[in-house]
Amino acid sequence: MSLFWIVIRQLAEIEAMATSKKVITKEEWEKKLKDVKIRKEDMNKLVMNFLVTEGYVDAAEKFRLESGTEPDIDLATITDRMAVKKAVQSGNVEDAIEKVNDLNPEILDTNPQLFFHLQQQRLIELIRNGKVEEALEFAQEELAPRGEENQSFLEELEKTVALLAFEDVSNCPVGELLDISQRLKTASEVNAAILTSQSHEKDPKLPSLLKMLIWAQNQLDEKAAYPRINDLSTAKLEDPAV
Amino acid sequence: MTNNNSGSKNEEEVGSYFLEVARGAHKKKEEEMEEDTEDEESPTELNTINSSGGFLVVSTDKMSVKYTSVNLHGHDVGVVQANKPAPVKRLVYYFEIYVKDSGAKGQIAIGFTTDNFKMRRQPGWEPHSCGYHGDDGLLYRGQGKGEAFGPTYTANDIVGAGINYASHEFFFTKNGTVVGTVYNDVKGSLFPTIAVHSQNEEVHVNFGQKPFAFDLEDFEKQERMRQQMTVEKISLPPNVSHGIVRSYLLHYGYEETLNSFDMASKTTVPPVHIAQENGFDEQDIMYALNERKTLRQLIKNGEIDAALGKLHDWYPQIVQDDKSATCFLLHCQKFIELVRVGALEEAVKYGRIQLAKFFGLAGFEDFVQDCVALLAYEQPRESSVGYLLEDSQREVVADAVNAMILSMNPNLKDSHGCLQSGLERLLRQLTACCLERRSLNGDQGEAFYLHRVLNIGKKC
Numbered sequence: 106m107s108l109f110w111i112v113i114r115q116l117a118e119i120e121a122m123a124t125s126k127k128v129i130t131k132e133e134w135e136k137k138l139k140d141v142k143i144r145k146e147d148m149n150k151l152v153m154n155f156l157v158t159e160g161y162v163d164a165a166e167k168f169r170l171e172s173g174t175e176p177d178i179d180l181a182t183i184t185d186r187m188a189v190k191k192a193v194q195s196g197n198v199e200d201a202i203e204k205v206n207d208l209n210p211e212i213l214d215t216n217p218q219l220f221f222h223l224q225q226q227r228l229i230e231l232i233r234n235g236k237v238e239e240a241l242e243f244a245q246e247e248l249a250p251r252g253e254e255n256q257s258f259l260e261e262l263e264k265t266v267a268l269l270a271f272e273d274v275s276n277c278p279v280g281e282l283l284d285i286s287q288r289l290k291t292a293s294e295v296n297a298a299i300l301t302s303q304s305h306e307k308d309p310k311l312p313s314l315l316k317m318l319i320w321a322q323n324q325l326d327e328k329a330a331y332p333r334i335n336d337l338s339t340a341k342l343e344d345p346a347v
Numbered sequence: 348m349t350n351n352n353s354g355s356k357n358e359e360e361v362g363s364y365f366l367e368v369a370r371g372a373h374k375k376k377e378e379e380m381e382e383d384t385e386d387e388e389s390p391t392e393l394n395t396i397n398s399s400g401g402f403l404v405v406s407t408d409k410m411s412v413k414y415t416s417v418n419l420h421g422h423d424v425g426v427v428q429a430n431k432p433a434p435v436k437r438l439v440y441y442f443e444i445y446v447k448d449s450g451a452k453g454q455i456a457i458g459f460t461t462d463n464f465k466m467r468r469q470p471g472w473e474p475h476s477c478g479y480h481g482d483d484g485l486l487y488r489g490q491g492k493g494e495a496f497g498p499t500y501t502a503n504d505i506v507g508a509g510i511n512y513a514s515h516e517f518f519f520t521k522n523g524t525v526v527g528t529v530y531n532d533v534k535g536s537l538f539p540t541i542a543v544h545s546q547n548e549e550v551h552v553n554f555g556q557k558p559f560a561f562d563l564e565d566f567e568k569q570e571r572m573r574q575q576m577t578v579e580k581i582s583l584p585p586n587v588s589h590g591i592v593r594s595y596l597l598h599y600g601y602e603e604t605l606n607s608f609d610m611a612s613k614t615t616v617p618p619v620h621i622a623q624e625n626g627f628d629e630q631d632i633m634y635a636l637n638e639r640k641t642l643r644q645l646i647k648n649g650e651i652d653a654a655l656g657k658l659h660d661w662y663p664q665i666v667q668d669d670k671s672a673t674c675f676l677l678h679c680q681k682f683i684e685l686v687r688v689g690a691l692e693e694a695v696k697y698g699r700i701q702l703a704k705f706f707g708l709a710g711f712e713d714f715v716q717d718c719v720a721l722l723a724y725e726q727p728r729e730s731s732v733g734y735l736l737e738d739s740q741r742e743v744v745a746d747a748v749n750a751m752i753l754s755m756n757p758n759l760k761d762s763h764g765c766l767q768s769g770l771e772r773l774l775r776q777l778t779a780c781c782l783e784r785r786s787l788n789g790d791q792g793e794a795f796y797l798h799r800v801l802n803i804g805k806k807c
Contacts, residue, residue, distance in 0.1 A: 146739055315588060325787075337773065
């Protein structure tokens with residue numbers, strides 16, 4: 106057993122030398138990790154940013170009390186934003202549009218694509234509920250004029266109206282429009298637009314940092330063999346993969 | 348050692364860890380400054396000592412240069428370098444020249460050269476150098492021949508040269524627009540360099556003291572966005588951020604936040620499912636959640652006596668050694684709370700009983716001195732030890748107690764785990780990877796600082 110590992114190690118070292126990669130042992134790396142300064146309050150800010158951006162308003166409020174971290178946005182606006190998101194998620198698109206306009210009428214005025222997607226979602230909901238006549242009327246009066254302004258809107262409109270041509274939508278090539286994922290897509294688009302209108306970034310910072318960690322490790326792999334973290338959820342330091 | 352139970356080594360480790368955190372707190376401001384400049388000098392003026400004297404004259408302010416003789420051959424170029432090499436620990440370095448007079452032939456050049464450059468030759472004519480020449484618009488980089496690159500430039504033009512450390516490229520600009528980029532394969536420090544080579548040619552240099560014609564900030568922003576796009580393409584396992592936040596809340600005992608978070612996670616569409624395969628680690632940080640929360644709240648409210656009382660009841664091992672780092676931090680905090688409410692006499696009394704014994708003890712002395720120094724100021728909050736009165740100081744003490752309790756877990760799998768949350772380990776790894784990569788890359792490029800990332804995009 107031990108001989109086996111010695112051989113493996115030697116092979117690894119030879120390989121490392123051949124590619125002139127620097128080998129950093131776990132002890133050396135742990136020392137470097139120890140020298141890094143990460144402030145508690147910065148981590149708290151990162152967590153708060155996640156809670157706020159993802160719309161965990163109650164948790165954000167509790168976190169403010171428990172950790173003393175101030176949110177970077179007025180918490181009341183999260184409640185409004187989440188109400189809009191929820192309305193779209195549950196198919197109440199008209200309600201959602203009204204709420205967005207209450208929040209800030211400029212959001213839809215300055216964002217024709219978002220407005221079109223909301224109207225499209227409304228059409229989808231009408232078709233879902235079997236309101237064929239209403240759906241046709243809505244498509245012709247509200248959506249078609251917008252399609253004339255924009256070719257890609259027209260294509261999307263035609264795709265959506267195609268839903269009406271199928272009795273059994275489960276076999277329909279555009280059936281995915283009726284899927285819950287379409288609602289979530291529209292909901293997250295509105296969510297992002299509201300955040301942007303509040304001069305807040307539309308995505309939380311944490312996932313970007315995690316991606317950056319994966320990227321940074323991959324980059325460093327080219328130059329060195331060092332202890333990686335392969336499982337983000339446990340953050341366990343692996344032995345150098347030599 | 349007064350403490351000889353099995354956990355004592357662990358306790359000591361936890362205690363000293365947070366003692367260091369507490370002592371490091373006041374260095375915060377200085378560190379932030381360091382991060383911004385990284386302690387690197389930038390070029391400020393032209394180097395008059397090594398310039399090719401005889402052919403050119405550098406103005407007394409060392410910001411402009413003029414060719415005063417008549418050029419006869421290729422070895423009488425008037426070359427001058429900046430007084431410092433271009434700084435490297437950043438995303439981009441950039442400088443500009445303004446061509447005041449193109450002289451007899453307009454043989455002006457801008458570029459970068461190394462320390463031992465032959466100061467009678469155009470940048471780009473010799474190895475380890477690079478130059479964009481005004482008379483032919485060609486780029487020269489170490490070979491005798493230039494390559495097609497950009498437009499020519501002459502009197503009244505503003506021309507810039509930069510190094511993009513992220514893409515390992517030189518880039519040049521003319522009147523505020525990038526004319527081209529070229530791979531930078533020169534090793535070693537690079538000095539901003541300008542050259543003039545015919546009678547009356549005159550060039551003024553701008554190392555950033557005056558606004559550039561080129562929008563450097565926007566260029567940097569675009570470059571960062573390009574990097575960001577590459578990074579954003581990487582995919583993450585589903586809900587991994589959610590799980591990391593959750594374990595952070597568990598680790599530090601933010602129980603009420605956790606409850607709200609879990610409640611909300613159940614009702615979102617679609618509900619968030621956290622993989623349970625890492626149950627092992629979760630066991631470690633689930634331990635005594637409610638007790639940890641209670642103690643955190645007490646410390647956060649400044650009720651140190653109550654916190655000490657609870658600790659006596661629940662975890663007598665933690666407080667039995669009155670000289671342990673945890674007790675020390677709690678006693679100091681009690682002292683700080685007394686100063687906060689202006690009970691100075693009581694503070695003095697408390698200090699004599701509880702803090703005096705720590706004077707002269709290595710590791711404790713600096714901090715106890717800072718605490719006692721609070722008494723010296725009428726406005727302690729404004730003083731150099733004012734950091735002690737900030738909320739973050741309470742948080743450090745609460746974190747120390749929290750970690751101490753986590754280390755009491757008889758089923759503890761990973762003794763390191765009680766010091767740092769998973770999130771902290773990930774952020775340390777990220778920072779270390781970026782630093783290591785930079786140091787293997789000739790120290791070129793930006794480092795990663797969480798603090799900087801958090802402040803980007805705020806009110807832009």
